[in-house]
Amino acid sequence: MAHPPAPELAPRKTPSSELPTAPMNIILGVTASIAAYKAADIASKLTKQDRSVHVVMTAGATHFITPLTLQTLSRHPVTTNIFDEKVSWHPGHIELADNADLILIAPATADIIAKLAHGFADDALTSIVLASEAPLLLAPAMNGKMWLHPATAANVAILKQRGADFIGPEKGMLACGYEGIGRLWPVDEIVAKALEYKKR
Numbered sequence: 001m002a003h004p005p006a007p008e009l010a011p012r013k014t015p016s017s018e019l020p021t022a023p024m025n026i027i028l029g030v031t032a033s034i035a036a037y038k039a040a041d042i043a044s045k046l047t048k049q050d051r052s053v054h055v056v057m058t059a060g061a062t063h064f065i066t067p068l069t070l071q072t073l074s075r076h077p078v079t080t081n082i083f084d085e086k087v088s089w090h091p092g093h094i095e096l097a098d099n100a101d102l103i104l105i106a107p108a109t110a111d112i113i114a115k116l117a118h119g120f121a122d123d124a125l126t127s128i129v130l131a132s133e134a135p136l137l138l139a140p141a142m143n144g145k146m147w148l149h150p151a152t153a154a155n156v157a158i159l160k161q162r163g164a165d166f167i168g169p170e171k172g173m174l175a176c177g178y179e180g181i182g183r184l185w186p187v188d189e190i191v192a193k194a195l196e197y198k199k200r
């Protein structure tokens with residue numbers, strides 16, 4: 001006669017709330033601001049919160065922080081060149097765009113804000129934003145006069161009207177020596193804001 005399994009050997013049923021779900025994919029765009037080093041902390045903190053972080057850097061951003069640092073902290077390859085297609089027939093930037101649940105650009109330069117407002121697609125980051133339906137969150141950092149310039153204000157208004165979210169900038173001592181608005185918003189608050197977005 002077969003014995004019923006001892007209770008401690010019976011397979012444990014996983015409550016549906018504990019079933020593993022695919023992680024949320026966040027594209028972290030990093031642009032050529034003096035605040036780019038702070039993207040390392042953002043990548044690390046989002047990764048520790050079980051977000052799947054895919055860093056995309058502009059060419060200029062690589063003058064401020066290395067792809068290797070961001071690759072190590074995000075635990076994923078970093079995209080720096082749209083033409084660097086070695087893995088599959090499917091363009092990598094389109095795959096990233098399709099799978100993104102959020103595109104966070106931190107820090108966002110005046111230049112990337114202008115390009116995105118006008119639909120440019122001349123590098124990996126701008127092409128991904130144009131090819132994606134994911135929400136867009138920008139954390140600007142720049143000289144105060146650049147932020148207050150009517151051209152930047154108009155570009156920000158265009159992006160907001162299209163549904164993009166902005167966090168910052170804040171006032172304080174700027175790296176360029178001026179005191180005023182233009183500093184990247186505190187990293188912990190950028191991370192907290194990014195964590196509010198849900199998987200699409």
Ligand SMILES: Cc1cc2nc3c(=O)[nH]c(=O)nc-3n(C[C@H](O)[C@H](O)[C@H](O)COP(=O)(O)O)c2cc1C
Binds near residue numbers: 030034058060142143
């Ligand atoms: C030392 C240094 C710091 C800079 N910091 C900023 C910055 O914080 N914000 C900004 O909008 N541009 C900044 N710039 C200018 C940008 O690097 C420049 O506009 C660049 O073309 C932006 O490229 P990207 O938007 O493709 O990354 C800085 C330039 C230098 C040399």
